[in-house]
Amino acid sequence: MDLPLDLPITPMLAKASRELPPGEEGDWWFEPKWDGFRVLVLRDGDEVELASRNGRPLTRYFPEVLEPLKAALPDRAVVDGEIVVPTPDGLDFDLLGQRIHPAQSRVNMLAEQTPAEVVAFDVLAVGDESLIDLPFTERRPRLEAAIAPGAQVHLNQGTYDREVAHDWFVRFEGAGLDGVIGKPVASTYTPGKRGWVKVKHRRTADVVVAGYRLHKDGDGVGSLLLGIHDDDGRLHSVGVAASFKAADRRALLAELAPLVIDPSDDAAFAQHPWSEWMDPAAHADGRMPGSPSRWNGKKDLSFVPLRCERVAEVSYERVDHGRFRATSTFVRWRPDRDPESCRYDQLEVVPPVELAEVLGRT
Known part of the structure; x- marks a missing residue:
């Protein structure tokens, strides 16, 4: 792939916290924390690859999201997100884990029966431009402009409002989410570093x-x-x-x-x-x-x-x-x-x- 990043690249990580990080209103951007597989989506024309947080290829395990990603992303881009399997009762991590199977026939069957979806929450590159050195306040608008949400590709919502973030933390657990992620608005994207904060419902x-x-x-x-x-x-x-x-x-x-x-x-x-x-x-x-x-x-x-x-x-x-x-x-x-x-x-x-x-x- 011809992309403006040194690949493979490790996604940015989060440090556990018992509560929302302190700061003035507007210092932090808060997002729902999804319960799935972390994924880096790399697209170069008709070629789309999915990489785990450890750089392992995930593409063969989730064939059903490749065409939706082509429809949702620019021709050349690197997007950070989460692969999830939604059900009427919320997210199901066990169904997600079943997809890591050596038999392609079983993977294809599960892709049809319990299709996965992708939630995008950051962008590392678009076209010929690397975005990892930009602050989050500039990356987020670039992500919103780059994503065309569809049935299986979603833009993660976010807020500067701490009361809203706390409400999400309490209510969204009923949908199977893990908690809330906090991102310093001035932070660049630092691969492999725990520069974000995650507030989960349990340790x-x-x-x-x-x-x-x-x-x-x-x-x-x-x-x-x-x-x-x-x-x-x-x-x-x-x-x-x-x-x-x-x-x-x-x-x-x-x-x-x-x-x-x-x-x-x-x-x-x-x-x-x-x-x-x-x-x-x-x-x-x-x-x-x-x-x-x-x-x-x-x-x-x-x-x-x-x-x-x-x-x-x-x-x-x-x-x-x-x-x-x-x-x-x-x-x-x-x-x-x-x-x-x-x-x-x-x-x-x-x-x-x-x-x-x-x-x-x-």
């Missing part, structure tokens, strides 16, 4: 599933072992997701079976980031599962190692010392995410509070 994180432990009755998966990478790429254990129903425990056992590493295969097991969990010294410089329990020295903390290829979204209460405060809850699989992209910088950081303030002392 969630995308984590690597690196292993599991059997349920205490031996019938299925009792808990998933979760990991997040630090800035050096090292995978740290951040806790577990548990409390699965009996049927789900058995289903997980079957689903994860192809990823199980045989500990007797020394070469394969040595590649696992937590292969040294049985060595007490290995726990001194980092976080991995299997260290002795402070509460029950006889408790079996061994686990079944998995190839670190699956990403899950989990909900959690808070993070203390690099780990989830309590057992997290499995939300869904994230087939659109790379394990390497699951990093600590995605987590909401809770501001520290002095104990004296908690106790009401001065």
Whole structure:
């Protein structure tokens, strides 16, 4: 493709926040946050490509949006947006995930039965001009001029009004949306940087599933072992997701079976980031599962190692010392995410509070 950007390019990201960012009216632009697959749409004439946030091609999985995108976009353009699957009951992320399938016949069938749509919320290039160095206040009008909305391509709405944004945050959840995105109006488009703010209805994180432990009755998966990478790429254990129903425990056992590493295969097991969990010294410089329990020295903390290829979204209460405060809850699989992209910088950081303030002392 002949476009005025260095490709591939990583989309701009958002940092989690518990509330709308502070500022004067007009400092921030707020938009609904959609629950789908992030996508960069690249068009050069009759050629249209869809790229995930990690640069992976998505084009073959969503053939039904290609012609609508040609009708909606200029001949040459790069647009940032979200692929979603709307239903009468709201957005359905599970239906979206089913589209990532190796059989083209199944993809085509689902494209007809549960067609996807694209919501555009930023523009990176039009014609021969790169727009990433323009402030958002200039990019938004360019996006509005570039998009011709149709049945399957939409322009995301937005507002400077905080009351409206808060109303969206509350009401739009009933339609399956995640929350609200805040964009500084003076900001340029910085690929791969968390320059926006996302306010979601719960704390969630995308984590690597690196292993599991059997349920205490031996019938299925009792808990998933979760990991997040630090800035050096090292995978740290951040806790577990548990409390699965009996049927789900058995289903997980079957689903994860192809990823199980045989500990007797020394070469394969040595590649696992937590292969040294049985060595007490290995726990001194980092976080991995299997260290002795402070509460029950006889408790079996061994686990079944998995190839670190699956990403899950989990909900959690808070993070203390690099780990989830309590057992997290499995939300869904994230087939659109790379394990390497699951990093600590995605987590909401809770501001520290002095104990004296908690106790009401001065």
